[in-house]
Amino acid sequence: xxxxxxxxxxxxxxxxxxxxxxxxxxxxxxxxxxxxxxxxxxxxxxxxxxxxxxxxxxxxxxxxxxxxxxxxxxxxxxxxxxxxxxxxxxxxxxxxxxxxxxxxxxxxxx
Numbered sequence: 001x002x003x004x005x006x007x008x009x010x011x012x013x014x015x016x017x018x019x020x021x022x023x024x025x026x027x028x029x030x031x032x033x034x035x036x037x038x039x040x041x042x043x044x045x046x047x048x049x050x051x052x053x054x055x056x057x058x059x060x061x062x063x064x065x066x067x068x069x070x071x072x073x074x075x076x077x078x079x080x081x082x083x084x085x086x087x088x089x090x091x092x093x094x095x096x097x098x099x100x101x102x103x104x105x106x107x108x109x110x
Contacts (some may be wrong), residue, residue: 080088
């Protein structure tokens with residue numbers, strides 16, 4: 001509709017009403033297609049967010065368990081180091097030297 005000058009009433013546009021309805025139908029169908037694409041995209045984004053949230057929660061749980069296990073292990077090592085058996089490190093060093101020497105002999109004379 002056009003706006004008339006100086007007090008005149010609105011007049012319809014000089015087009016065929018069937019053309020306008022066809023154009024409206026075409027634009028409506030295009031809009032429905034775009035809305036459908038946006039809806040499926042938002043659903044996919046929501047599913048991805050849920051999946052990533054689950055992964056992050058699993059990682060957080062694993063880190064909590066690992067932290068607890070590491071804390072327990074460190075407390076046992078500290079308790080062991082404070083004990084009266086101070087030669088454990090020396091025994092471990094000698095054992096590792098013997099094992100490496102045996103491996104060297106096996107690989108050399110193989």
